[in-house]
Amino acid sequence: MSRQPVHFYQVGSFAVGNRLLDDEDRTVQSDPGRSDSLDSGHRACQGCGEALGARYALDAAMRATNGQLIAVNATGCLEVFSTPYPETSWRIAWLHSLFGNAPAVATGVAAAMKVKGLNDVRVVAQAGDGGTVDIGFGCLSGMFERNDDVLFICYDNEAYMNTGVQRSGATPPAARTATTEAVGPQPGNVFGQGKDMPRLAMAHGIPYVATATVADLHDLENKVQRAMEMHGARYLHVLVPCPLGWGSASCDTIKVARLAKETGLFPVFEAENGVVTNVSPIRHRTSVESYLSIQKRFGHLFGTPGRPDIVARIQAIADHNIAHYGLLVDEERDATLEVSA
Amino acid sequence: MLRQIEGSRAVAETVAHCRPEVVCAYPISPQTHIIEAIGAMVKEGSLAPCEFINVESEFAAMSVSIGASAAGARAYTATASQGLLFMMEAVYNAAGLGLPIVMTLANRAIGAPINIWNDHSDAMAARDTGWIQLFAETNQEACDLHILAFRLAEELSLPVMVCMDGFILTHAVEGIDVPEQSDVDSFLPVYEPRQVLDPADPISIGAMVGPEAFTEVRYLSHLRQLDALELIPTLASEFASTFGRESGGLLHTYRTDDATTIVVALGSVLGTIKDAVDRRRELGDRVGVVGITTFRPFPFDDVRDALSHAQKVIVMEKAFSVGYGGVLSADVASATHDATISLHSVVAGLGGRAITQQSIEELLDDTAHDRLRPVTFLDLDLGIVDLERARIGSVRRSGPSAENVLSDLGTVASRIG
Numbered sequence A: 001m002s003r004q005p006v007h008f009y010q011v012g013s014f015a016v017g018n019r020l021l022d023d024e025d026r027t028v029q030s031d032p033g034r035s036d037s038l039d040s041g042h043r044a045c046q047g048c049g050e051a052l053g054a055r056y057a058l059d060a061a062m063r064a065t066n067g068q069l070i071a072v073n074a075t076g077c078l079e080v081f082s083t084p085y086p087e088t089s090w091r092i093a094w095l096h097s098l099f100g101n102a103p104a105v106a107t108g109v110a111a112a113m114k115v116k117g118l119n120d121v122r123v124v125a126q127a128g129d130g131g132t133v134d135i136g137f138g139c140l141s142g143m144f145e146r147n148d149d150v151l152f153i154c155y156d157n158e159a160y161m162n163t164g165v166q167r168s169g170a171t172p173p174a175a176r177t178a179t180t181e182a183v184g185p186q187p188g189n190v191f192g193q194g195k196d197m198p199r200l201a202m203a204h205g206i207p208y209v210a211t212a213t214v215a216d217l218h219d220l221e222n223k224v225q226r227a228m229e230m231h232g233a234r235y236l237h238v239l240v241p242c243p244l245g246w247g248s249a250s251c252d253t254i255k256v257a258r259l260a261k262e263t264g265l266f267p268v269f270e271a272e273n274g275v276v277t278n279v280s281p282i283r284h285r286t287s288v289e290s291y292l293s294i295q296k297r298f299g300h301l302f303g304t305p306g307r308p309d310i311v312a313r314i315q316a317i318a319d320h321n322i323a324h325y326g327l328l329v330d331e332e333r334d335a336t337l338e339v340s341a
Numbered sequence B: 001m002l003r004q005i006e007g008s009r010a011v012a013e014t015v016a017h018c019r020p021e022v023v024c025a026y027p028i029s030p031q032t033h034i035i036e037a038i039g040a041m042v043k044e045g046s047l048a049p050c051e052f053i054n055v056e057s058e059f060a061a062m063s064v065s066i067g068a069s070a071a072g073a074r075a076y077t078a079t080a081s082q083g084l085l086f087m088m089e090a091v092y093n094a095a096g097l098g099l100p101i102v103m104t105l106a107n108r109a110i111g112a113p114i115n116i117w118n119d120h121s122d123a124m125a126a127r128d129t130g131w132i133q134l135f136a137e138t139n140q141e142a143c144d145l146h147i148l149a150f151r152l153a154e155e156l157s158l159p160v161m162v163c164m165d166g167f168i169l170t171h172a173v174e175g176i177d178v179p180e181q182s183d184v185d186s187f188l189p190v191y192e193p194r195q196v197l198d199p200a201d202p203i204s205i206g207a208m209v210g211p212e213a214f215t216e217v218r219y220l221s222h223l224r225q226l227d228a229l230e231l232i233p234t235l236a237s238e239f240a241s242t243f244g245r246e247s248g249g250l251l252h253t254y255r256t257d258d259a260t261t262i263v264v265a266l267g268s269v270l271g272t273i274k275d276a277v278d279r280r281r282e283l284g285d286r287v288g289v290v291g292i293t294t295f296r297p298f299p300f301d302d303v304r305d306a307l308s309h310a311q312k313v314i315v316m317e318k319a320f321s322v323g324y325g326g327v328l329s330a331d332v333a334s335a336t337h338d339a340t341i342s343l344h345s346v347v348a349g350l351g352g353r354a355i356t357q358q359s360i361e362e363l364l365d366d367t368a369h370d371r372l373r374p375v376t377f378l379d380l381d382l383g384i385v386d387l388e389r390a391r392i393g394s395v396r397r398s399g400p401s402a403e404n405v406l407s408d409l410g411t412v413a414s415r416i417g
């Protein structure tokens, strides 16, 4: 798909700005004919980033496959808030089996489609960060290694939200969760742990790995579209703020997601066959404090006396990401393209 | 046509004749020969269309089967022992979702202590999963039960586990009649799923169900298992007319008509028991055998009828619930609770210990002379047990019992089999 290099910030806004675009470049979501894969009536909290991300991702996948889509879901918030009958919000073929097996279940669905010669039916599997980086990791790594024809989407809200905000292998350092309380000399989650799942995915050499946030839904849609143009194992890691678990205002979900990217804490990029091919540059660089201070899970780092030492360590992580991925606009674009896995 | 063939190979060929569309498994002794053979058939193209998927764990193997089955493909897998336990969450899930997956369980003991040999601990661990569990007495029956299993599974929309004794059956080479493709095709119609993931008719499968409906959903599964009690004998007679031999069914009786003592068992040990019974008959002992083919759903009525004239019943089983006793014994006891039967539980053949005809004859002799106790561990070496008990009683850090017992025994290899 050809795309115009429109820079939304040129009009002083981060809005998706469909009216500035040609018809074919408008978002899937702005199309009245979108599939509403995850329809209204579900029970997600107000401002839930996961509900938003899933709706955009699946509608884009439905568009990309001409409606020939089957979705597999791990246990987690997305599954729980979307299914209690008769209020199921799924308007697509959808299967939930267990917490840790979504990648393997999706492999089975893809195998069934292949054996039946239904080559146009495609498979998406989705899970939270826990279902991806922790309990589902074995199955996910196996699915990647076999290069099964599945797009796996991780909705990363950085903890086990469905069970009441416990730490996962994707919880950031210093974050307070129900199992990493903000007490003791090193409050919140410890430093030096956790998995960098996109890079682990890249290390499998799969055709496509990308990250996205719900702050740039057009980008999310485009990445789903790109992923569905390919075959084999593909991985999309979407940062989805959780107002309940993060202690952010439900009206701030987009803002929080945007700051995660703009601080450099969450690098947004694409990689093909293990090599980074594209990064989304930071538009207005900002300190991590602006991101951390609007979330109660980091509340113990601020106020008096606060923990500027810990904030500085988090800033160092952001700085490292910025340098590693070449996230600053004024850096040479070519240089960013050379960032390797 | 009878061929000299390994049990695993015969099962693999039979499963292939059932035209599975997705086969996904993870290797574990003594199941390996089955999946290796199917893998080769898929690779060479003689089993097509079929996807054979090598995965990273049994949990994935059952999960792939779940996905394939929910998407409308005929799915098959095989495992044993630790493998079954490793996939257990998905085993329950497959049954709860009502997916007609067929799985071979090459029965093997469960560790610790790790042991690759045959017993029924694995099957008993899956007793309450909601799977139908069929036990093969011979390799011929192991083959035949797989054809019945696919038919039964798909008619009821329930998963079926075919249990065959590890090594004793899986690795035995003997004369087996692998059913003809044309016969299998006429017995087993193309799979028509009751529920399927179809983009043209999208449904949600696997929704959250709360207290408002959970009991009813569970009760429906129970009813479907009870339906199997009706369907299994019907399918067995249809099988007999298609294939020209008896296989399957709920249970089989042997010389029970005038028997006052009946031995009840599952699986391949029934052959040895029948030999022992023949010998005892020659001595005038009125003994018979009931072999249970369908363990879940448990055929209470048929078991009660089969045992109704017996005075003594010996349930010989290759598993037990630690701290409780025999598992099958408890089921038989509840089937016969109103009868005046004296019931004896005999735990035998654990971890591959051979169950000899002589031991069974002695057991029957003890029974005839009212010497058999309510619970017996066949051929138990009490001397070794007492040594370890004494050690535990005398020293605090007495060490791991398994290793102590092995040291006390000295050379062990010669005791297996």
Ligand SMILES: Cc1ncc(C[n+]2csc(CCOP(=O)(O)OP(=O)(O)O)c2C)c(N)n1
Residues within 6 Å of the ligand: A050, A075, A076, A077, A078, A099, A100, A127, A128, A129, A130, A131, A132, A155, A157, A158, A159, A160, A161, A162, A163, A168
């Ligand atoms: C085997 C197993 N262990 C634990 C649970 C409990 N459990 C259900 S959802 C969940 C957390 C989900 O976290 P995540 O995958 O990050 O999704 P989120 O709810 O945060 O979107 C847990 C621990 C379970 N359902 N199954």
Ligand code: SF4
Residues within 6 Å of the ligand: A043, A044, A045, A046, A047, A048, A049, A050, A051, A077, A078, A081, A157, A161, A162, A241, A242, A243, A244, A245
């Ligand atoms: S707890 Fe978080 S992830 Fe779960 S529904 Fe609420 S906002 Fe969404």
Ligand SMILES: [Mg+2]
Residues within 6 Å of the ligand: A128, A129, A130, A155, A156, A157, A158, A159, A160, A161, A168
């Ligand atoms: Mg989460």
